[in-house]
Amino acid sequence: MRKVIITDTTLRDGSHSVFHQHTLDEMKSIAKALEDAGVDIIELGHGDGLTGSSINYGFGLHNDFEYIEAVASVLTKAKLAVLLIPGIGTIEHLEKAKELGAEVIRVATHVTEADVSEQHIKAAKEMGLFTVGFLMMAHMADKETILQEAKKMESYGADVVYMTDSSGAMLPDEVYENIKYLKENLNVPIGHHSHNNLGMAVANSLSAYKAGADYIDGSLIGLGAGAGNCPTEMLVAVLDKQGIENNVDLYKIIDAGDDVLKPIIVNKGRELPRFNSDSLMVGYAGVYSSFMLHAKNASERFKVDTRDILVELGRKKAVGGQEDWIIEVAHNLANKDKIMQPTK
Amino acid sequence: MRKVIITDTTLRDGSHSVFHQHTLDEMKSIAKALEDAGVDIIELGHGDGLTGSSINYGFGLHNDFEYIEAVASVLTKAKLAVLLIPGIGTIEHLEKAKELGAEVIRVATHVTEADVSEQHIKAAKEMGLFTVGFLMMAHMADKETILQEAKKMESYGADVVYMTDSSGAMLPDEVYENIKYLKENLNVPIGHHSHNNLGMAVANSLSAYKAGADYIDGSLIGLGAGAGNCPTEMLVAVLDKQGIENNVDLYKIIDAGDDVLKPIIVNKGRELPRFNSDSLMVGYAGVYSSFMLHAKNASERFKVDTRDILVELGRKKAVGGQEDWIIEVAHNLANKDKIMQPTK
CATH class of the missing domain: 1.10.8.60 (Helicase, Ruva Protein; domain 3)
Incomplete structure (x- = not known):
């Protein structure tokens, strides 16, 4: 069966869970463990994207450039990714990120606002970065709208377009139908990023693959705000169980969570991700x-x-x-x- | 859309999480909150079923008969259920359970051993109890085997037959196909009981419904050993979101978890259910x-x-x-x- 490319976002979306307070050594050790387990793409930085560290979104312990430089120094195989939300991050930031070692850029917009990604996607492509268009809050749009917005990103030059379920509000059949529709009508590969608010993150990821997605996101132990993301180790277990090829070693990714990430989270006095009534209502209400x-x-x-x-x-x-x-x-x-x- | 009958097993399968140490008052307050939220059937007792309280399976703070009597005294609408594993519980125990207020009996066997339920299902039916055949570890059998075993339970007089994913090892498509096959070939309604080891409990429950299941199990906050069960509040949120009729009030069931159950669990110094590497491997290995x-x-x-x-x-x-x-x-x-x- 066709291979899945796994992007782990423990160090970016998961940063919300630790209020962006990783030390450089912590980031490096987690990134190295992810790479050793075979993760293809490792996303890092402030939860709100490149230069999200601010009074508005919360200051990180370090700025994104310090994180990128530190992690780039230990990676030899995995691609280092950063997320950029136009309006928060700028093209100058992108250039600096590339200079310090970022190889993948994910340009994120609301599902109906792909227009605002044009300048950044084009600039990223000109810089030679692998460029992902990242459509957030996709549950708010019907499949035709998602397709039209995805087509815009494709036309700007995106190498992959993601349908992102930012609120964890989508259900497996819906994910399947939307991804299938995108797959039938786009030339670029499709990705899916899920949240676990309705307990559907792993099921939605599997649905996305079955409908034609080639790129799937996860985070170690599901690290992320509230109910968290699709746990990477659980994703890999399910893919392996179904005989779906991927580059990640199940035991190594489990150990990365247990031996490297969990002690860091516990040491910071932070909670492991778990659904609660708030996260459930976020998913229910969307x-x-x-x-x-x-x-x-x-x-x-x-x-x-x-x-x-x-x-x-x-x-x-x-x-x-x-x-x-x-x-x-x-x-x-x-x-x-x-x-x-x-x-x- | 057709209605789902919800059985909540917080007070039985969830008992494992508190080593069967609920006080009578705790059981009563949780059961009352479940009834007030509209839960149809409330299962209680030792995690390993009627008279599981023993040196082998761990002694409960009270025996099952004390729990049944206490909870029966506060319920006015919801049906009180007990689980019986032939070999642990006997027909005499069943009679006593009925006398004290049990109205539903779930007779549980390994998926390939329905034969051993004959005596107990027949006895339960003779006593006028609503009787559920409960086929455990269903991932170990193919759909034809599950059907043959389910047919035995049906022939003994079971009112409902459950396909139970005891290890949380099943995936949504598998649940769909199996339940559909049972539905097409049995006359009695079908039920599904799930665990969250692979993060699939809610998705599997939805799949089961779509394939024809009328009875679905959950437990508040997912209470259960390891990764736990399908969280009842999440199940209800997803059913409601899909417009699938059920008798449970979403806000009330959320409040039952937050205001009644969680303080009890925290007070006992017990962990809220969450997947870890052990529970993941149980599901992966089956x-x-x-x-x-x-x-x-x-x-x-x-x-x-x-x-x-x-x-x-x-x-x-x-x-x-x-x-x-x-x-x-x-x-x-x-x-x-x-x-x-x-x-x-």
């Missing part, structure tokens, strides 16, 4: 996890259930930067309750 | 989790990787009671290594 804190505040203020606020925001397809909307939604829900139940 | 300790001991003694032992045991379809085999397997692996690598 909203940004960053809405949670705002929704909880609005819940207190307007005396409405946080969960109702999230569900309503999901229904309205609220996107990042629309946090003000949360107040309005909570206010309306509070008033609706009053109209519905006048005797209370 | 073996009884009780083999793990023996395999680790044999690994020390023969200097072979525990994981190789488990994989070999899975390949040989070793079943419970064959723990002696573990020594033999480890010994053979150690000698094979010597032959393969004579200079070591």
